[in-house]
Amino acid sequence: MNKLLSIPLLFLVLSGFGQQGNSFLEPSFWKENPSVKTIKKKIKEGHDPAALNDNAFDGVTYAINANASLESILFMLEQEGNSVDKITHDNRNYLMWAARMGNKPLIEHLIKEGSNTNLTDSHGYNALTFAAVAGVENMAIYDLLLSTGIAATSTNRSGANALHLLAGSMKNDALIRYFEQKGLSIRSLDHNENGLFHYAAQRGNIEMMNLLIAEGLPYRTLNKAGENAMILASKSGRRGSNGLEVFQFLDSKGVAADIVSWEGNTPLHGIAAGAKDEAIFDFFVDKGVNVNQVNEEGNTAFMLAAQRNNLKMLQKAEPYTHDINRRNHEGESAVILAVKSGAASTFEYLKTRGADLSFKDAKGNDIFYHMFQSHSKRNAKAFQTFLNAATANNLKPDSDTEILHIAVEKGEISLVKTALKLGAKINHRNEEGLTPLHLAAMKAQSNDILHLLLEHGADKGIKTEFEESAYDLAQENEVLAKNGVDLSFLKAN
Amino acid sequence: MNKIHLITWIAITFIVSAFKSDVGSSQYKCMIQLTNYSGEGAYIVVSVLNANKEYVETLRVLGDDEEWYPDLPTWWSFFEKAGQENVDAITGATIAGGERSIFILDIDDRYLDNGHFLRFETSVEHQNYVENDVLLPLKSSSISGKFEGSDYIRYVRLIPN
Structure with a gap:
C-alpha cells in the first residue's frame, strides 16, 4: 500500500x-x-x-x-x-x-x-x-x-487528483477554492478511498489538517486497506518520516493510535522503516500498540526495522521480542531480511545478539545466496560485512549454490572471484541449464570474466538444451560484437 | 461428501479434462532471448490476437510487480477491462539484457490456422515500449522455429513440447 x-x-x-x-x-x-x-x-x-x-x-x-x-x-x-x-x-x-x-x-x-x-x-x-x-x-x-x-479532474494511477497531490504541501485554502471552481471536490477520494486529509497526514502537514477539519471533512475514517491517518502518517516516504508532533496532533483530534490495518500493520510497522526519534516508539507503546503485532506477511516491527537498517527502532523493539530468529511466511528472519536488503548496521547488531546465520529461507536459499543477490557497487561494504561474518562462523555455501551465476549476472569481476574462492562449482548448471560460462557469454561487455572462468576450468564444450556452446552465445552478444572482442579463445577444440 | 458422490465427481472431472485436452491445446516450449541491452529488466507479455489484432488471451507475463503493468499500454487497456483470471499462474520473473526465459506455452488449437497471431510485447523502465517486438501468425505449418525480435528481443524459439 x-x-x-x-x-x-x-x-x-x-x-x-x-x-x-x-x-x-x-x-x-x-x-x-x-x-x-x-x-x-x-x-x-x-x-x-x-x-x-x-x-x-x-x-x-x-x-x-x-x-x-x-x-x-x-x-x-x-x-x-x-x-x-x-x-x-x-x-x-x-x-x-x-x-x-x-x-x-x-x-x-x-x-x-x-x-x-x-x-x-x-x-x-x-x-x-x-x-x-x-x-x-x-x-x-x-x-x-x-x-x-x-482536464482539471485528471488523476494519477491511484486516482489522486491535483488537490490530493497538493494536500501534502499547501498551507492555505487558496488552491482548494481554485480547483473547486474548476470542478474538483474537497471531499473526493482516490481509488484507495484516501481523502485530502489522508494525504495531508501522510506528509505531516498540520496546517492543512486543521483547515480540513474546520471545513468539516471526516478525518477519522479508514481507507480501503483499513488504514487511518495515523498509520498513513507513520509511513516514511522519500522525504523522510514525520516527527512526534504529527502523531500527537492526530491523537489530540481523536484519530486512533492503537490501530491495526486489514493487512495487519500498526503505526510501529510504519515507523520501523525510517523514524529515528525514540520518543515516537514510546508514544505508540504508551497508546497500547502491540509491538509484536504480526502483519499479513508475517513480519513484526522488529523485523521491518532490521530490513530497513533502522538500528534505533530495532533496539527499541528488541526487549519485546521473544525470539530474534522468528520467521515470516517466506521463512525469513530479521537477519535474513537485513542481508537481503544490504542493511549492515542492523545485521552487525543482530549478529552480536546471537542471531542464527546458518539459516535457509523457505526457498532453501542460504546467507551466501542472499548476500550475492543484494550486492551492488554502492553497498560493497555491507557485502564485506556479511561475508566476513559468515566465514568467521565457518559457514560454507551450499554445494549446489548459484552464487557464481549471480556474480556473473551482475558482471562484477571481483564478485566472480569471491564466488570462486568460496568454492562455487565452475560448471554447475542453473534451472535454465546454463553454466556460468554460458551466462557470461550472454551478458559480458568484455572478455575479462570469460577468461577468468576459463582459467578456473570452465568447460567450453558444454552445450545448452538448445545445443548452443558458450562460443555460439558469445557470437550473438551485441555488446561483444560492438566492442570488437575476438572470441576465438572460446572455441571448443 | 459421501463416497459415491466423490467418485462420481472425480470421474466427471476426469472425463471433462480428458475431453478438453482432446479438442484441446498444444504445448510449446518457448524461449525468449533478449539482446544484451543495458538498463532495467524487461516486462514482457505474450498474447494471442485475433485476425483484427485484438487481444484474445494472455498466455504469459514476465514481471511480477503489477505496478508496472500499465507500462505495456496496449495490453494493459485490454487486460484492465478484461478483469482476466488470476495471472499468478502465468507470471514469471523479469529478465534483463542478454538473459533468457524458458517456459511452456499452452496454445488453444482453435487459434491455429484461422488468422490469429502470437504477440510478444516488451517494455523497459525509463526506455521505450515495443508493441510488436515479435508478431507471428499462428499457423500450424510455421509455428515452430526461431523468430527474430525487433527491439529488446533478440529472438524467440518455439518447439513443440
Whole structure:
C-alpha cells in the first residue's frame, strides 16, 4: 500500500552518471547557470547537447530542472535532436518538466511549439498532476495548463487528483477554492478511498489538517486497506518520516493510535522503516500498540526495522521480542531480511545478539545466496560485512549454490572471484541449464570474466538444451560484437 | 461428501479434462532471448490476437510487480477491462539484457490456422515500449522455429513440447 501514497519524484542527483564526460548530463554544470556562450563552447568541445543518459535524462531536462535561464534552455532546445516531442525519463516531455518547475514562460513557449499536452508519464501523471505533485502553487501555471484542454479532474494511477497531490504541501485554502471552481471536490477520494486529509497526514502537514477539519471533512475514517491517518502518517516516504508532533496532533483530534490495518500493520510497522526519534516508539507503546503485532506477511516491527537498517527502532523493539530468529511466511528472519536488503548496521547488531546465520529461507536459499543477490557497487561494504561474518562462523555455501551465476549476472569481476574462492562449482548448471560460462557469454561487455572462468576450468564444450556452446552465445552478444572482442579463445577444440 | 458422490465427481472431472485436452491445446516450449541491452529488466507479455489484432488471451507475463503493468499500454487497456483470471499462474520473473526465459506455452488449437497471431510485447523502465517486438501468425505449418525480435528481443524459439 505504501506505493499508493508515495510520490514518484526523480533521482536527479543520482542519475548524473553515464555518458561520461558529457557536461550537459551533469547537474553540477547546470547549477552554475551557464550562459549561452558557455553552452556553445561546450558543444564545440564535443559535448552532445541531445544525448540521453541511462535514465533517459538529457541536457534540456537537467537545464529545466536546475532552473537554468530561459535563454539557455531555449538555446538547448534549438539543438538538433531536442524537439518538443522528445520523450525523456519516465516517458515525460519537456512540458511536464517545465510544469514541475512552474516555469511559466517556458510552458508558454512549449505549448506554442505544439508540445503534446495529453501525454501521460509512466507513473500515470500528466502535466497538471505532475505540477501538483511537485507542489507548484502558482495559479497562473494551472490556468495555462487548463487552457490547453487538460482536464482539471485528471488523476494519477491511484486516482489522486491535483488537490490530493497538493494536500501534502499547501498551507492555505487558496488552491482548494481554485480547483473547486474548476470542478474538483474537497471531499473526493482516490481509488484507495484516501481523502485530502489522508494525504495531508501522510506528509505531516498540520496546517492543512486543521483547515480540513474546520471545513468539516471526516478525518477519522479508514481507507480501503483499513488504514487511518495515523498509520498513513507513520509511513516514511522519500522525504523522510514525520516527527512526534504529527502523531500527537492526530491523537489530540481523536484519530486512533492503537490501530491495526486489514493487512495487519500498526503505526510501529510504519515507523520501523525510517523514524529515528525514540520518543515516537514510546508514544505508540504508551497508546497500547502491540509491538509484536504480526502483519499479513508475517513480519513484526522488529523485523521491518532490521530490513530497513533502522538500528534505533530495532533496539527499541528488541526487549519485546521473544525470539530474534522468528520467521515470516517466506521463512525469513530479521537477519535474513537485513542481508537481503544490504542493511549492515542492523545485521552487525543482530549478529552480536546471537542471531542464527546458518539459516535457509523457505526457498532453501542460504546467507551466501542472499548476500550475492543484494550486492551492488554502492553497498560493497555491507557485502564485506556479511561475508566476513559468515566465514568467521565457518559457514560454507551450499554445494549446489548459484552464487557464481549471480556474480556473473551482475558482471562484477571481483564478485566472480569471491564466488570462486568460496568454492562455487565452475560448471554447475542453473534451472535454465546454463553454466556460468554460458551466462557470461550472454551478458559480458568484455572478455575479462570469460577468461577468468576459463582459467578456473570452465568447460567450453558444454552445450545448452538448445545445443548452443558458450562460443555460439558469445557470437550473438551485441555488446561483444560492438566492442570488437575476438572470441576465438572460446572455441571448443 | 459421501463416497459415491466423490467418485462420481472425480470421474466427471476426469472425463471433462480428458475431453478438453482432446479438442484441446498444444504445448510449446518457448524461449525468449533478449539482446544484451543495458538498463532495467524487461516486462514482457505474450498474447494471442485475433485476425483484427485484438487481444484474445494472455498466455504469459514476465514481471511480477503489477505496478508496472500499465507500462505495456496496449495490453494493459485490454487486460484492465478484461478483469482476466488470476495471472499468478502465468507470471514469471523479469529478465534483463542478454538473459533468457524458458517456459511452456499452452496454445488453444482453435487459434491455429484461422488468422490469429502470437504477440510478444516488451517494455523497459525509463526506455521505450515495443508493441510488436515479435508478431507471428499462428499457423500450424510455421509455428515452430526461431523468430527474430525487433527491439529488446533478440529472438524467440518455439518447439513443440
